[in-house]
Amino acid sequence: MNSSVKATSVRFDQDSMWVDLSDGRTLGVPLAWFPKLLHATAGQRSGVTISTRGLHWEELDEDISVAGLLAGRGDMTRRGAKVEAA
Numbered sequence: 474m475n476s477s478v479k480a481t482s483v484r485f486d487q488d489s490m491w492v493d494l495s496d497g498r499t500l501g502v503p504l505a506w507f508p509k510l511l512h513a514t515a516g517q518r519s520g521v522t523i524s525t526r527g528l529h530w531e532e533l534d535e536d537i538s539v540a541g542l543l544a545g546r547g548d549m550t551r552r553g554a555k556v557e558a559a
Contacts, residue, residue, distance in 0.1 A: 480523050480539050485515070492528070492542060506547030509535045 482493040490510060492500045504511040510518060513533055522529045527538035541549070 478539060478543070479525060480528055483521050483523065483528060485510075485518050492539070494539070500542050502542060502547070507535065507537065508548060509533045 477495075478498075479495045480492050481495050484491045485504070488505075489501045489503055490507070492502070494500065509530070510533070513530075517530065517532055520530055520532050522531065527536065527541070529536050
């Protein structure tokens with residue numbers, strides 16, 4: 474995996490998070506993979522900070538790495554939870 478790929482923007486629709494990447498790709502992932510984002514308000518979702526490593530929502534205490542998204546991983550904080558790529 475190319476570690477130089479970074480997120481450049483994030484947007485949401487009713488069911489998905491869309492992450493634009495520096496290499497021109499756009500990743501769409503179900504909000505169901507990230508319960509904190511699924512249950513957040515639009516205002517809370519818009520509070521994202523994009524860093525060199527990924528995405529961070531201070532108010533929601535949520536961090537998502539670009540590497541994890543590229544690997545198809547969802548929320549890894551819930552023990553025993555399995556998230557499968559579609």
